[in-house]
Amino acid sequence: MTGFGIPSGLRRAARRAVRPEVVLRRRWAYRVASAALPLLERNGARPYKVAATRCVLSDFADAYLGRKPCIFASAFVPTELVYGMGGVPFLPEAAAGLAAAFGLAAESLSACEALWYSPDLCSFHRAGLGGAAAGLLPRPSAVIVSSHLCDGGKRSLFHMSRLAGCPFYMLDVPYSSSDRAARWLASQIEQVARDLPRRVPGLSAEGLPHALERSNEALTEYERTSALRRNVPAPWRGSEALNYVLLFLWSWGSPWLAPFYRALRVHLERTVAAGDFPVLGERHRLLWLNLRPYYDTGVFKYLEGDWASSVAFEEYSFAYWPRLNPREPFASLAEKMMSNFGWGPIERRLEVIARLVGDYSIDGVVQFGQWGCRQSNGGAAIIARELKGMGIPFLNLDGDGVDARCGSEAQAVTRLGAFIELLEARRGG
Amino acid sequence: MVLVSCSYVPLEIPLALGIPAKRAIFHEQAPSCEAYLPRDFCPYAKAFAREHGEGHVIAIAGSCDAMRRACDALRYFGLAPEVHFIDVPRSCDGDAEAYYAGVLRDFALELARTARRERGDSAEARVDVDGPSFRRRLVAVTQSMNSLRRGVSRVLELQATGRISAMDAMGIALEVNDALGVSRQGDCGSPSDVSADAREAGGGENGGLVAAAAVLESAMRLAGPAGPRSGGSDRNRGSAGVGGRVRIGVAATCLLEPALLGVLEDAGLIVAFVDSCLGSRSFDFDVPVDEGRRDGEGNGHAVADAGAGADGNSGASCDPFYELARAYLGKPACPRMFVGDERARRIESLARSSRAQGIVYFAPKFCDQAYYDFAELKKQVGERSGLPMLLVEGEYGSAESGQTLTRVAAFREMLAGRSGL
Numbered sequence: 001m002t003g004f005g006i007p008s009g010l011r012r013a014a015r016r017a018v019r020p021e022v023v024l025r026r027r028w029a030y031r032v033a034s035a036a037l038p039l040l041e042r043n044g045a046r047p048y049k050v051a052a053t054r055c056v057l058s059d060f061a062d063a064y065l066g067r068k069p070c071i072f073a074s075a076f077v078p079t080e081l082v083y084g085m086g087g088v089p090f091l092p093e094a095a096a097g098l099a100a101a102f103g104l105a106a107e108s109l110s111a112c113e114a115l116w117y118s119p120d121l122c123s124f125h126r127a128g129l130g131g132a133a134a135g136l137l138p139r140p141s142a143v144i145v146s147s148h149l150c151d152g153g154k155r156s157l158f159h160m161s162r163l164a165g166c167p168f169y170m171l172d173v174p175y176s177s178s179d180r181a182a183r184w185l186a187s188q189i190e191q192v193a194r195d196l197p198r199r200v201p202g203l204s205a206e207g208l209p210h211a212l213e214r215s216n217e218a219l220t221e222y223e224r225t226s227a228l229r230r231n232v233p234a235p236w237r238g239s240e241a242l243n244y245v246l247l248f249l250w251s252w253g254s255p256w257l258a259p260f261y262r263a264l265r266v267h268l269e270r271t272v273a274a275g276d277f278p279v280l281g282e283r284h285r286l287l288w289l290n291l292r293p294y295y296d297t298g299v300f301k302y303l304e305g306d307w308a309s310s311v312a313f314e315e316y317s318f319a320y321w322p323r324l325n326p327r328e329p330f331a332s333l334a335e336k337m338m339s340n341f342g343w344g345p346i347e348r349r350l351e352v353i354a355r356l357v358g359d360y361s362i363d364g365v366v367q368f369g370q371w372g373c374r375q376s377n378g379g380a381a382i383i384a385r386e387l388k389g390m391g392i393p394f395l396n397l398d399g400d401g402v403d404a405r406c407g408s409e410a411q412a413v414t415r416l417g418a419f420i421e422l423l424e425a426r427r428g429g
Numbered sequence: 430m431v432l433v434s435c436s437y438v439p440l441e442i443p444l445a446l447g448i449p450a451k452r453a454i455f456h457e458q459a460p461s462c463e464a465y466l467p468r469d470f471c472p473y474a475k476a477f478a479r480e481h482g483e484g485h486v487i488a489i490a491g492s493c494d495a496m497r498r499a500c501d502a503l504r505y506f507g508l509a510p511e512v513h514f515i516d517v518p519r520s521c522d523g524d525a526e527a528y529y530a531g532v533l534r535d536f537a538l539e540l541a542r543t544a545r546r547e548r549g550d551s552a553e554a555r556v557d558v559d560g561p562s563f564r565r566r567l568v569a570v571t572q573s574m575n576s577l578r579r580g581v582s583r584v585l586e587l588q589a590t591g592r593i594s595a596m597d598a599m600g601i602a603l604e605v606n607d608a609l610g611v612s613r614q615g616d617c618g619s620p621s622d623v624s625a626d627a628r629e630a631g632g633g634e635n636g637g638l639v640a641a642a643a644v645l646e647s648a649m650r651l652a653g654p655a656g657p658r659s660g661g662s663d664r665n666r667g668s669a670g671v672g673g674r675v676r677i678g679v680a681a682t683c684l685l686e687p688a689l690l691g692v693l694e695d696a697g698l699i700v701a702f703v704d705s706c707l708g709s710r711s712f713d714f715d716v717p718v719d720e721g722r723r724d725g726e727g728n729g730h731a732v733a734d735a736g737a738g739a740d741g742n743s744g745a746s747c748d749p750f751y752e753l754a755r756a757y758l759g760k761p762a763c764p765r766m767f768v769g770d771e772r773a774r775r776i777e778s779l780a781r782s783s784r785a786q787g788i789v790y791f792a793p794k795f796c797d798q799a800y801y802d803f804a805e806l807k808k809q810v811g812e813r814s815g816l817p818m819l820l821v822e823g824e825y826g827s828a829e830s831g832q833t834l835t836r837v838a839a840f841r842e843m844l845a846g847r848s849g850l
Contacts, residue, residue, distance in 0.1 A: 115804055115808070116803065116804040116807045116808075116820075117800060117801070117804045118792075118800040118803075118804075120469070120794075120795055120800065121797060121800050121801070122797075147519050147767075149494075150494065151493050151494050151765075151797045151798060151801075152797055152801070154767070155797070155798070155801035156801070158767065158801075158805075159801070159804070159805060162805075162808075168769075170519065170520060170767045172518050172519050172520050172525060172767075174516055174528065175491055175514060175516040176516060180528065180531055181516075181528070184524060184525075184527075184528045187524060188524070345501060345504070345514075346498070346501040346505065369467075371469070372469070372797070374470065374471075374493070374494035374495045374498065374795075374797060375494040375497070375498070377467045377469070377470075378466060378467060378470065378494060378495060378497070378498025378499075378501070378502075379498055379501065380467060381464065381465050381466065381467075381502065382501060382502065382505045382506075385505070385506075
């Protein structure tokens, strides 16, 4: 399995032929790519893949060509805020996964370490930082981070704002869900929305209600796809779904997201109707926690091919927030942020895991133990104990999503193999 | 006793409720900690993962991802009889202060319940944390803590001037911290050990505060005008370059163990300042509560309770919770805070005023805040002031390892070479 389904030979050739930091800033590159999309569609490319590519191309063109003010954001900042203000979001940590898929992460990681950042930090943030320092990322007009879930996101983006010399905003997300906490967060979001247009030309808060409406529309489609994924056997490969976490983090509020989820929903409906499931003879259904390795790895080939085990759903694909209220954008976005199940006491995460185990008929849970991800890995012992109580086997699979130097495929395959054997034994197989 | 994980949590609140309280300091990790938290985790956070004694209340601040998970582990695995999470904001504007004032008031309410339960008091005997009586006590304890902080700051000034060693200064700060955990007045020694001044400084009736004031008084008496406090303190004597010694500063998130300071001093370095939550960051500030402000007590209730900034903060200066929130959030910033370049400027200023020629940055292994802080300081302070910086990572017990000694010796040689010593 290659990252994002891009053949490794093509990626190597592309890397040799072109310098991405140059190509990404050329108008013709986007014209060529956009012109190629209908051809791909005519040649049998799945519509949802084309829709996703369109979504990414549009944002990259806006960001790299400077068509809209580019706002760097950490992973859990509600992107509706950025789209609604007329900007384009750019999530360096999410882009790091993309860079790994294109074989560009090593250069970024090296650039980061040259800036004295420890290799013990999460590689998604290191690659983002290094990418900014190496000129691979667009130039931000402002940076917005949220304080919840992940220390690395806010710190690395703070540094990027210093590199770019642009305004930096932090949304300090309260730990508790009290009214007092919600009011404080809403007032912070409002302050950002008021201040940004003063400091970044071309932004205005007028489009916020519309961005929230678009987000709701995409959520409706997304919930349908999530419901379809409850089907046994699984209608979509989890390894592929983990690639699209990029859009799940990045694109809420974008006009392109609802069409993508609509196309995906149609694809899943057809798959279920035709019985044309991607994992043949599905024997086990796994819930995947945290992210995945985005560079070339054979792990999922073994899992889905040799062992007929589906990743039926992913923790990071769970839409945890209620519908947004376009008439109360600040309070509504605050509510979305505070609904994140990874924030607050760990019981909130446990509750979601238990729900997903039930909803998706899960046999076993795998947590990808991303190196340096304290917020996720720190809960491993508790999750293991909780799942044991539910009679669900749990594997904490150490690895690295971006830094291939830290991910041993052989070790991962061995551990996953042993885990599947355990599931087989429980099944009586 | 209340053990707090972070210097942003005011000890004043438990102490005013009559509960001994101190910053949790560990000397090692419990062998079983990796059953609860991963191996690649901050040693300080892991050190909390142990069976805490009966009657211990743990207050963990949301300092970082690791401490949040340590708090989860303590609660989930029942490792402590009572665990509180203190949601400390990362900014220090008016809204953050108002929010934090509300958090502190909630903390006081929860601790008041604990105290009542432990004493077996009736419901009528509950402490009204918004009432004038408790607020008077909170103001008095805060004033005593102010005086303790000023005292420890004076000790740190003695260290900066080379009168006592950094090891000794840190030792005094830790003794003061330990004394705050003393439960009864009698625990702080016989009446003759404690002067009237110390009793006054300690707020009279609070055993921990009196004991801490006594520790400080005794330390200052020994340090006195005659010079260093103890035999080992000649480590730090002299100015830059004297006897080939080079002045440096130490920066850290949490300096796990003072032994590192001894290693630095034994290597021929003079530690002119320690910017850590076990060093100056915990003492270089005052909480401005005074008699005048007490007049307004009672008005503050609405402020702490209403919290969020949109409600404004009129009358907030009358509320001791608000004053605590404002002073603690505004104290010298630790790497978890987002205060722009303030932290880099402070380190630069400390280095300039103490004539430090280099900085040793201590990072507890796997402490993300420290790793990011080091890189930022290296860029801002290192490049701007030309100050060499050495990153030393460590766990409990690693300060005196051969690796640390070798790196420190090499750093000292490099600094000495630059200074022509």
